Amino acid sequence: xxxxxxxxxxxxxxxxxxxxxxxxxxxxxxAALCKEADQTASEKxxxxxxxxxxxxxxxxxxxxxxxxxxxxxxxxxxxxxxAAAAGGVTSLLCMPNTNPALDSPETIQYVLQKAEKADAHVxxxxxxxxxxxxxxxxxxxxxxxxxxxxxxxDGRPVLHTSMMASAMQEAKKLRVPILAHCEDLDxxxxxxxxxxxxxxxxxxxxIPRAAEDCGTARELALAAAYEVGVHICHxxxxxxxxxxxxxxxxxxxxxxxxAPHYFxxxxxxxxxxxxxxxxxxxxxxxxxxxxxxxxxxxxTIAVIATDHAPHxxxxxxxFLKAPNGAVGMETSLAAGITYLVRPGFLSMMQLLEKMSTxxxxxxHLPAGTLAVGAPADLTLFDPDFCWxxxxxxxxxxxxxxxxxxxxxxxxxxxxxxNGKCVFINS
Numbered sequence: 001x002x003x004x005x006x007x008x009x010x011x012x013x014x015x016x017x018x019x020x021x022x023x024x025x026x027x028x029x030x031a032a033l034c035k036e037a038d039q040t041a042s043e044k045x046x047x048x049x050x051x052x053x054x055x056x057x058x059x060x061x062x063x064x065x066x067x068x069x070x071x072x073x074x075x076x077x078x079x080x081x082x083a084a085a086a087g088g089v090t091s092l093l094c095m096p097n098t099n100p101a102l103d104s105p106e107t108i109q110y111v112l113q114k115a116e117k118a119d120a121h122v123x124x125x126x127x128x129x130x131x132x133x134x135x136x137x138x139x140x141x142x143x144x145x146x147x148x149x150x151x152x153x154d155g156r157p158v159l160h161t162s163m164m165a166s167a168m169q170e171a172k173k174l175r176v177p178i179l180a181h182c183e184d185l186d187x188x189x190x191x192x193x194x195x196x197x198x199x200x201x202x203x204x205x206x207i208p209r210a211a212e213d214c215g216t217a218r219e220l221a222l223a224a225a226y227e228v229g230v231h232i233c234h235x236x237x238x239x240x241x242x243x244x245x246x247x248x249x250x251x252x253x254x255x256x257x258x259a260p261h262y263f264x265x266x267x268x269x270x271x272x273x274x275x276x277x278x279x280x281x282x283x284x285x286x287x288x289x290x291x292x293x294x295x296x297x298x299x300t301i302a303v304i305a306t307d308h309a310p311h312x313x314x315x316x317x318x319f320l321k322a323p324n325g326a327v328g329m330e331t332s333l334a335a336g337i338t339y340l341v342r343p344g345f346l347s348m349m350q351l352l353e354k355m356s357t358x359x360x361x362x363x364h365l366p367a368g369t370l371a372v373g374a375p376a377d378l379t380l381f382d383p384d385f386c387w388x389x390x391x392x393x394x395x396x397x398x399x400x401x402x403x404x405x406x407x408x409x410x411x412x413x414x415x416x417x418n419g420k421c422v423f424i425n426s
Contacts, residue, residue, distance in 0.1 A: 022034055033370065085423035255302050
């Protein structure tokens with residue numbers, strides 16, 4: 001089967017490609033670009049006119065909660081990948097806080113087998129501790145052999161410093177990245193939202209920013225002491241950005257990510273007392289938001305991931321009792337265009353690099369490029385399409401969208417997985 005994309009604005013950060021041209025897919029892989037694509041396409045090739053649209057590598061979301069196994073009323077592997085495809089995500093890393101946790105070869109294999117029919121490539125992150133309890137370590141080598149491509153206890157920090165140190169050293173030997181949820185639970189205590197003016201106004205227990213900063217400092221110190229790498233998840237405070245920047249300048253192999261809500265929104269959203277705006281770490285202040293943007297601009301923050309975290313409407317009904325988390329795969333590209341590209345903070349190429357090329361590199365995935373021979377995992381989107389986020393029209397099971405009601409620019413029109421169309425905007 002052949003697909004010939006014509007009149008496309010081709011954007012590939014991996015190759016620095018930014019031009020109008022053609023792209024040919026054959027048998028699920030990219031076969032040719034530009035003039036060669038036009039010349040080598042057969043008469044039977046299906047032609048897709050992409051005038052006015054950007055054709056890029058499929059997005060790679062390295063922080064997703066699919067809730068499967070155990071919490072499939074919130075999301076499952078297939079429904080989560082429907083949402084991924086609608087957001088232009090063709091590869092995702094699913095976190096291990098399921099029930100049972102992804103702490104055994106059997107649960108890793110369950111995910112991989114169920115994902116065989118999904119609309120995105122699903123890669124499991126194996127748990128660092130058994131049951132995510134922080135008490136006993138998992139067999140990281142066995143998890144890798146079963147198919148885990150990263151290790152994390154995300155959803156919770158690894159409680160014991162010695163266990164995290166051992167995991168980081170073992171992960172280095174296995175050549176598998178460690179992803180760290182940085183939080184000191186002794187500091188978080190019973191906090192619900194960022195500790196500050198909004199928490200005081202609402203009379204709601206606050207989470208001191210030190211909870212994240214202390215956790216970040218611990219992982220950075222371990223990386224430096226043992227000369228190992230670490231990837232810091234969902235950075236949200238200006239202090240953590242500064243700490244990470246400092247360690248990077250010292251040559252410590254640390255990378256990090258943030259999520260769209262941290263560069264787009266602030267704690268002011270919580271004044272509505274809507275639990276869909278509650279997540280961990282919480283929305284912060286305007287100074288933090290600007291520091292996140294600065295970190296994205298100077299490269300300190302290399303990745304934009306979603307921390308897609310589905311919950312049922314019933315769970316999110318009570319502002320104080322609701323679990324943390326918001327869904328985000330269907331709005332991540334649009335949020336990046338709206339809050340980063342259109343204001344001039346990042347170029348479109350820089351945005352795509354942080355949402356596709358760099359996460360693919362960190363996770364050692366065959367993704368994030370339009371190179372000839374690469375899998376034909378593609379996102380076709382209209383960067384100027386203006387739309388309002390309506391949770392009722394999302395493609396996953398849950399509706400807890402932090403950008404609901406917001407007007408965004410940029411909409412995925414089609415997503416292709418191995419050359420097969422898995423989403424069409426209708």
